[in-house]
Amino acid sequence: MLISNLEILPDHRIVRHLGLVQGSSVRSKHVGRDIMASIKNIFGGELQGYTELLHESREEATERLIQQAQGIGANAVLNVRYSTSSIAAGAAEIFVYGTAVELAQRD
């Protein structure tokens, strides 16, 4: 499965448009991590726990996007966009969406 945030691919032709596909994931870390983060908020600096959390979350959302695209018979997802929103203290929603297409090599 080719995932790209470009809209057109050199030397490929879009055979079929299969519409919008999406994946999302909401995750949070355990309270210990949240407490550590709030302590770190006094000193400043990177919150590695949250960087990790959002990274995992993004991977899961992408995985769901790929599953959905495979389910409808696409072989690529183009123009992929990510969006993040924090929905509660210590929890974030990652949303990823794109256009599922069927690509063929251009002769």
Next chain:
Amino acid sequence: MIEIILFLVFMSCGFIFGQLAEKRHFKSIVEREQQLNSLPVVASRYPPEDTAYHQQLVSGSVVVASDYFKSFTAGLINIFGGVVTPFESLLDRGRREAILRMKAEAGKLNAELVFNVKLETTRIATGRAGAIEVLAYGTAMLPVDAGRANAINSSSANDLSAIDSAPVASGSVPRR
């Protein structure tokens, strides 16, 4: 009384460690920016037409926290209005770090350039003070030979499909 002491302790902790962390972070950002200078990052939407490339989505993200001193000063500035410099430097650090991490990932794949880069910033709620998450993502353009080597070695989730690993000879894309 205790509250005043706590406040002063937090303020000085935030000031000393926050400034120190920021200085160190900026130093490492500048160093790594120089190292990765040869890898251009472009916001253009349309890929080059004259060279053959493989492509793969790359991303980098970071969560940076504000310190107590920054948050407090920002609160003060907020009363009078004006430029909130403490947060400007925080956002600058976050963005540059995210782009650097994306570049590092692209560099590992031997990419020649990164296309259609998007940046996204979100406020992460952690108690009363703020932390921001910055995500940078774009399409890494890999030279065809390096792309094939990566397709064989790659065991990541973003595995290259048959289409992706087929040599791409561009040139016939209509200009818009």
